[in-house]
Amino acid sequence: AAQTIIDQITLLTQPPTNARHFLVLDDYGRGSESTAGDAFKQKYFTGLFTLSKKISGFKVAFVDFKTIWSGVLTSTPGFKAFGYTSSGACTVNSSSTVGECSDPAHTFYWIPGHPSKETHRIMADYVEEVLTRCH
Incomplete structure (x- = not known):
């Protein structure tokens, strides 16, 4: 691959x-x-x-992105340091929003394994930082 x-x-x-x-x-x-x-x-x-x-x-x-995943999912204070209230997902799966969390802006994933809107913002900021340092 x-x-x-x-x-x-x-x-x-x-x-x-x-x-x-x-x-x-x-x-x-x-x-x-x-x-x-x-x-x-x-x-x-x-x-x-x-x-x-x-x-x-x-x-x-x-x-x-291991830097972000490790910082949020495995370290202390972990997800709380990034402003998240949960390192989990806001929805159970991609087929339904039934049972959706009340605060998707503060969960790491939107659906299991797929970053939330806020996580994508953090990822974009990280990409920008890498590009600035590589330039």
């Missing part, structure tokens, strides 16, 4: 697009780690490094 992504990025660097700047977002594990996930990420980094040596002007910014 990592090689497939590298192959697609390589394709985008060729005519007619000739892309040189890429933003890579990683939300693997959503706060957890695994040997397979770490191996995927390492293969991905190796591929990106190889491309950076082969393609003139190639630049990539890597945003690892």
Whole structure:
């Protein structure tokens, strides 16, 4: 899978697009780690490094959302430090809003595994910070 992504990025660097700047977002594990996930990420980094040596002007910014997931889901004070009242979801599933929480702006997920509007704002702010530091 990592090689497939590298192959697609390589394709985008060729005519007619000739892309040189890429933003890579990683939300693997959503706060957890695994040997397979770490191996995927390492293969991905190796591929990106190889491309950076082969393609003139190639630049990539890597945003690892693990920082957010870990900060909210595994540390103390965790979700409360971000202004959340819950690290859970506001709704039970994507099929219904029956039983929806009364304060979706303060839950980490909208539906299980899918960030809420506020979480997306935090993610966007984090991406902006990474891009500022990479520039």
